[in-house]
Amino acid sequence: MLNVQREIAQAIAAAVRKLGGKVPDQIKHPSTNNPEALDLFLRASYQYARLSPASLRESLNLFQEAIRKDPAYARAYVGLAMAEMELDPDSGYAHWLLAEIAENHDGDWPRAEREFRLALEKGAQASTHAAYGWSLVRYGRFSEGQAQCAAAENLEPLGVAPRFCQFYVYYYQRQYPHARKMLLGVLDLNPDLIYAHVLLGRIALAGKDCVEAARQFDWSGRKMPAPAAAVPPPILYEVAIGYAPAGDNDAVIAYLQESAAAGENLPVVFNEPALDPIRGDPRFVALKKMAGFER
Secondary structure (H helix, E strand, O other): OHHHHHHHHHHHHHHHHHOOOOOOOOOOOOOOOOHHHHHHHHHHHHHHHHOOHHHHHHHHHHHHHHHHHOOOOHHHHHHHHHHHHHHOOOOHHHHHHHHHHHHHOOOOHHHHHHHHHHHHHOOOOHHHHHHHHHHHHHOOOHHHHHHHHHHHHHHOOOOHHHHHHHHHHHHHOOOHHHHHHHHHHHHHHOOOOHHHHHHHHHHHHHOOOHHHHHHHHHHHHHHOOOOHHHOOOOOHHHHHHHHHHHOOHHHHHHHHHHHHHOOOOHHHHOOOHHHHHHOOOHHHHHHHHHHOOOO
């Protein structure tokens, strides 16, 4: 069954190339460990291959179901994007999905940026501007990221996504009071948003306020529906960031090295404030050099 899935993944990649997209010759990590997600993906791919309006709409539903079963199933996101583009070649949403996959799964920032720009040209929504802004900020392009945040806010003045975008602009520039203000604005809109509380905890740690950090992390842990690792598989560089406040530099470096070996998009964390204490570590410098990260 997994061999069939790999063949389908290659067929989807061929379809992407036919429409002008760029994907690697060999698809990395096409599999899922969730049999229900695999079944839904195969059914969705069959409907996609029929290329009728009705079958494409059915494939959209099935790809979405596969993603719900396994949120880390990258090939299901590719299928979803391609079905969107077949139904609507001018879909900014589909290009946004391809941008997210290129950056976060394939680690191909140049291709991701091209897809982000195509999404914007085709009338993307506030969330796309915000996602592009966050990505720019992670690569140290703060003024460009701020411009995308402003565009997101113009489209959705009361939305959560523009505020998160602004948070990251301030957070990556170590302007923690402003970053905290943005998160409090998010919580005004949705007080139970777990991710906002987690980020408040990280800001508290950056300011050495362990009492506030513990309060935020304790609240978040109690609200989690399940252990985080039971929902998606752990992202290794996020585990590394988790070890950083404890001062366990060896564990941080070990997980970053594992992240690089696993093919994760490691450059997205090189500007992460939590990693400031290890910036002079020769092992961290070597990882940046290996990844070709200039900043």
